[in-house]
Each structure stands twice: as C-alpha cells, then as structure tokens.
Amino acid sequence: MSVPNKDPEHLDRLRDYYAENRRIPPFQRIAELLGFASKAASSKLLERLESAGFVERTADDNAWMPTRRFFERPLAANFIRAGAADPIEASGAEPFLVDDYVVRTPSRTMMVPVRGDSMVDAGIHDGDMAVVERGTGAKPGDFVVAIVDNELTLKELIRERGRFVLKPHNPAYPVIRPKGELEIFGVMVGLVRRYAS
Numbered sequence: 001m002s003v004p005n006k007d008p009e010h011l012d013r014l015r016d017y018y019a020e021n022r023r024i025p026p027f028q029r030i031a032e033l034l035g036f037a038s039k040a041a042s043s044k045l046l047e048r049l050e051s052a053g054f055v056e057r058t059a060d061d062n063a064w065m066p067t068r069r070f071f072e073r074p075l076a077a078n079f080i081r082a083g084a085a086d087p088i089e090a091s092g093a094e095p096f097l098v099d100d101y102v103v104r105t106p107s108r109t110m111m112v113p114v115r116g117d118s119m120v121d122a123g124i125h126d127g128d129m130a131v132v133e134r135g136t137g138a139k140p141g142d143f144v145v146a147i148v149d150n151e152l153t154l155k156e157l158i159r160e161r162g163r164f165v166l167k168p169h170n171p172a173y174p175v176i177r178p179k180g181e182l183e184i185f186g187v188m189v190g191l192v193r194r195y196a197s
Contacts, residue, residue, distance in 0.1 A: 010034050010045055024064040072097050102131045102190035109133050119154055122169035131190030143188040148178055
C-alpha cells in the first residue's frame with residue numbers, strides 16, 4: 001500500500017510560515033514544522049515543490065524563495081449568489097492569484113489604505129485597501145485618488161457645469177469643487193477588504 005502524498009498539506013504549512021515570517025524556513029525548521037525525521041526529508045520536499053513550480057533557489061543558491069505559483073489560491077468553480085441560495089455541487093478548483101485579478105500593470109499599481117467614511121455608500125469603508133493604478137486616464141464615473149490642497153482624497157470623479165468635481169458617497173460630506181487645477185493621482189481599479197481580525 002502506497003503512502004499518500006502530503007505535499008499539498010506541507011505546502012500549505014509552508015505558506016502559513018511564510019505569511020508570518022516572510023521567508024522559507026531552513027531544512028531543520030521545516031523538519032520541526034512538518035514532523036520530518038531528518039533534514040534530508042525537508043530537502044526532498046523542497047525539491048519536489050521546485051519541480052512543481054512553487055519554490056526556487058536564490059541566485060546565489062544559498063536559500064529557497066517562493067515563486068508566483070506559491071501565492072496561488074484555489075478559485076472555486078461555482079459562483080456564490082448574493083441573493084437566493086444555490087445547492088452545493090462538488091467541483092474542483094483552479095489556481096487563482098489575487099494580483100492577476102486586480103493588478104494589470106504592476107509598475108503603475110499601488111495599494112492605498114482608506115481612512116474615513118466619505119465613500120461608505122459606494123461600499124468603500126475605513127480600513128479597506130484601494131488598488132490604485134497611476135497613469136490611467138480618469139473619466140467621469142471613475143473612483144479616483146485626487147490631490148486637493150496638498151492632500152489625497154478618494155472620491156468619484158464627476159462633471160458639473162463643464163468642470164470636474166469630486167463627489168463623496170456619504171451625504172454628510174460636501175462635493176469638492178477645486179478652485180485650481182484638479183490633479184488625479186490615480187484611478188481605483190479594485191478594493192481589498194479583510195473582515196476577520
């Protein structure tokens with residue numbers, strides 16, 4: 001009887017370790033984490049993960065580092081309805097990389113923490129992370145990060161009497177009508193929110 005391959009489980013443990021420590025552990029630590037009898041078993045695991053494309057050696061061959069595939073998450077084959085419930089169907093999952101979903105041009109994209117409640121009616125809350133792409137032409141209806149009076153603000157860009165203004169999505173806040181030129185820092189192309197603490 002063959003021993004079941006636990007590499008997916010071991011990979012998940014290494015991902016958790018990496019999330020906390022920002023590095024792939026050395027062989028001895030891997031052995032301790034995964035209950036291996038020797039460092040040689042750790043070495044063989046990393047070699048298998050390298051063959052599968054999850055890790056690679058550093059340029060000086062002194063350590064291991066994650067590849068893009070290391071950060072893939074399973075993407076469910078079914079949608080989740082926000083209305084009436086659907087029956088659960090057993091289905092496989094394909095790999096999903098969050099960056100591939102929200103980031104089109106990495107060199108122009110940055111994460112901007114949201115502070116305040118001026119956009120809550122648009123579903124943008126304090127503590128969210130706005131995914132902002134710089135150098136993208138902003139148009140009316142886009143949510144933009146703009147520079148107003150030397151401060152950054154996130155609002156909807158709208159046209160009012162032939163001029164661009166910034167509209168909040170909370171009636172407690174006024175529309176921002178810049179007196180001078182309106183400078184757009186970037187366009188919000190995605191939003192990340194964590195619910196659990």
